Amino acid sequence: MRDRSPRTASYSVDVVLMTAMGNELAVLFARNSTERERWSLPWRISQSGETLDAAAARVAQEALGESPIWMEQIGAFGDGKRHPSDADVSVAHMGLVPHETASPRAGYAWFSIGDLPPLSPRQRAMIETATRTIQGRLDQAPIAFRLLPATFTLSELQQMYELLLSKRLHKASFRRALQASWLVESIDEWRSEGRGRPAQLFRYAPKKRRRPQRGVRFDFLYP
């Protein structure tokens, strides 16, 4: 590997790390080193010779001590002024972690999405985009599965979908659609949650299947 001396780059790499905390989504923030009461999304000034994905992975690693199971770039943001760095542009990534296994390092903390700290407009836009991306890609990528532990009950899975979609789902329909998708596999374990019948545990194990070939959809309203 060649060692090029890093030079000041005019863009930052920011990461929106999300988890499902209780009944709400939560985002990970880093405490500001100078103003102790200010928080911001974890970020770093990019270094030449590092890919965007690698930079984002490193930011996440520093915050959590581990890499998120799912990570995806959500775009470049340059319009809102006043980023914690002085960068003209920030490239944002979104990362998902199950809450059970995610313990932030010192100086980092989860904030529930309904109760965020004051932020720069640019970082606020990133979080807005991340939540919209989650909703929009829920049916195209295993978002919900990445927010759950490796094994889970079908009720937990349904509750995760309900949380992410902000709407109730019908149990029988949910399970029928899930069956048809060949995405999960039951394992020979049950979990008893105090009262009620114990639930069987499942894991995410997508199987080959024909891609459902539907006709056209016109699912947009405007414009």
Add this chain to the structure above:
Amino acid sequence: MRDRSPRTASYSVDVVLMTAMGNELAVLFARNSTERERWSLPWRISQSGETLDAAAARVAQEALGESPIWMEQIGAFGDGKRHPSDADVSVAHMGLVPHETASPRAGYAWFSIGDLPPLSPRQRAMIETATRTIQGRLDQAPIAFRLLPATFTLSELQQMYELLLSKRLHKASFRRALQASWLVESIDEWRSEGRGRPAQLFRYAPKKRRRPQRGVRFDFLYP
């Protein structure tokens, strides 16, 4: 407007302008100023004080003399080396124009997507992302309508969808779904295309309607 002296920024703004040319998608390229046989996507080095969207609009304007009807950022690209500029990172936008009204300025030309000139890996990735974005957002945004002239026949619309999806659609199903969507409106004009019954003209005129509230979809295969 404040006049700040521009400084070298380490990112470029590139635009993937697309149109439907005959039976294929086509992308707009700019002739390289030094090597006359080389082509590249239109781009510019960003200037401080200009938003990303504004920079992209300006690049498109310079290439076409007009702004595309539809434009959307498709991400930041930093991994493939050797961009025409020396930028570490390039922010790419996608723009759509109807071919009928799109005449490139001198030094620019359309290349059919199946027959592209040699490109830097990074710009190749942008085009790849743009085509995937088109397919993925076809049912969520009026992509097909933006590639057609203001008035069109339903057969033309269906052919556009067939081109973008690379598959045949059934006429009756297509029209039934379109009716249900309240996206088009017939106008009192007919077009005769030589042989066959004349077709009524329509225009894109989305009407208010309830958002179709379906249950969950598990439409992904892997991962």
Add this chain to the structure above:
DNA sequence: GCGAATTAGTCACTTTATGCGACTAAAGTC
């Protein structure tokens, strides 16, 4: 002028997907 060819547009029937209430099952609570 007239039948064949061509493109537009619609209909009716079948198949598939989804919504939804009601049911059975297995545990804890009192």
Add this chain to the structure above:
DNA sequence: GACTTTAGTCGCATAAAGTGACTAATTCGC
């Protein structure tokens, strides 16, 4: 052991999508 609670399934009703066959309006060949 009756009641509550959560898990899991069944079956019917309704909605959406796939499909071939039909009618309609025009040009073309002769």
